[in-house]
Amino acid sequence: MLQQRTLKTLTRAVGVGLHSGQRVELTLRPAQPDTGIVFRRVDLPEPVDIPVSAQAVSDTRMASTIGTGAARVHTVEHLMSACAGLGVDNLYVDITAEEVPILDGSSASFVFLLQSAGIVLQNAPRRFIRVTQPVEVRQGEGAQAKWARLDPYHGFKLRFEIDFAHPAVDSTGQCVEFDLGTGNYSRDIARARTFGFTKDVEMMRASGLALGGGLDNAIVMDDYRVLNADGLRYDDEFVKHKILDAMGDLYLVGKPLLAAYGAFRSGHALNNLLLRELLAHPEAWEIVTFDNERLAPAGFAQPARAW
Numbered sequence: 001m002l003q004q005r006t007l008k009t010l011t012r013a014v015g016v017g018l019h020s021g022q023r024v025e026l027t028l029r030p031a032q033p034d035t036g037i038v039f040r041r042v043d044l045p046e047p048v049d050i051p052v053s054a055q056a057v058s059d060t061r062m063a064s065t066i067g068t069g070a071a072r073v074h075t076v077e078h079l080m081s082a083c084a085g086l087g088v089d090n091l092y093v094d095i096t097a098e099e100v101p102i103l104d105g106s107s108a109s110f111v112f113l114l115q116s117a118g119i120v121l122q123n124a125p126r127r128f129i130r131v132t133q134p135v136e137v138r139q140g141e142g143a144q145a146k147w148a149r150l151d152p153y154h155g156f157k158l159r160f161e162i163d164f165a166h167p168a169v170d171s172t173g174q175c176v177e178f179d180l181g182t183g184n185y186s187r188d189i190a191r192a193r194t195f196g197f198t199k200d201v202e203m204m205r206a207s208g209l210a211l212g213g214g215l216d217n218a219i220v221m222d223d224y225r226v227l228n229a230d231g232l233r234y235d236d237e238f239v240k241h242k243i244l245d246a247m248g249d250l251y252l253v254g255k256p257l258l259a260a261y262g263a264f265r266s267g268h269a270l271n272n273l274l275l276r277e278l279l280a281h282p283e284a285w286e287i288v289t290f291d292n293e294r295l296a297p298a299g300f301a302q303p304a305r306a307w
C-alpha cells in the first residue's frame with residue numbers, strides 16, 4: 001500500500017514575513033492520518049485552525065492567503081511546495097502571526113526543516129486526485145494572455161513558461177518541465193527564490209507590502225539587471241520559482257494530484273482558479289489509492305531524496 005506520511009518529531013523555525021515584516025515563529029508538528037495540512041493561528045485569543053483547501057484561499061494578489069472567518073495566513077505557497085515535493089500528507093503548522101516566514105525566499109529551508117524532523121509512513125492509504133479529463137482556465141487577450149491547465153498523467157509533472165519582457169529575466173531559461181517522479185525536487189526546484197523588481201518594491205512598500213523583503217530573501221532587479229551580489233542559484237531560477245509556487249498553490253487542493261500541469265504566465269490567482277474549475281467538474285477527476293505500490297507512478301513509493 002502506498003501510505004500517507006507525516007513528520008517523525010516537531011520542528012521549529014523563526015523568521016520574518018515577506019510582506020508584513022513581522023517576526024513569526026513556526027512549529028511543524030506530526031498529525032494523524034487523514035488530517036491533511038492544517039495551519040493553526042496560535043497567537044489569537046482562541047487558537048484558530050485553517051485546514052488547507054481550494055476554497056480556503058481568500059487572497060492571491062501577492063501570495064496565496066488562506067483563511068477561516070477573520071483568521072488568515074498569508075504566503076503559504078513555499079511551505080506547501082516543500083510538503084508537495086517531499087510528499088507530506090498530514091501536518092500541523094502552528095504559527096504566531098498572519099504570515100509564513102519568508103526565510104531565504106525559496107522552499108529549501110522548509111525542505112531542510114521537514115527532512116531534519118524526519119518523515120514517517122502512516123497506516124493509511126495515500127489518497128490522490130487523479131485528473132481524468134483536461135481542465136483549463138484562461139485570462140486576458142494578446143500580450144496579456146495567460147493560461148493554466150491540467151491533463152491526465154500517471155504521475156505529477158509541471159511545465160511552466162514565463163514572459164516578463166525584462167532583460168535580466170529574458171536572458172535566462174523561459175520554460176521548464178519538472179517531473180516529481182524523478183525525486184529531484186530538493187535539488188532542482190526547492191532552491192529557486194522569489195523575485196521582484198525595485199520599482200515594484202517601492203510601490204509595494206508604499207502600500208505596506210514587501211516590508212520584510214530584501215536581497216537575502218529574494219532576487220531583486222532594477223530595470224536592467226540582477227542586484228544580488230552572488231547572482232542566480234540556477235540559470236533558469238525565475239521559471240523554476242514559478243514551478244515551485246505552482247506546486248504549492250496546487251497542493252492547497254488538499255491531496256496530491258496525478259496530472260500534468262501546464263501554464264503560461266500563470267500565478268497564484270489563476271492556479272487557484274484552476275483548482276476551483278477542476279473541483280467544479282467532478283467528471284474530470286477521481287480519488288485513487290494504490291494497494292499495490294508497483295502500480296503507483298515511478299518514484300512515488302520512495303520518500304523524496306535529499307539534495
Ligand SMILES: [Zn+2]
Binds near residue numbers: 077194241245
Ligand atoms: Zn513564490
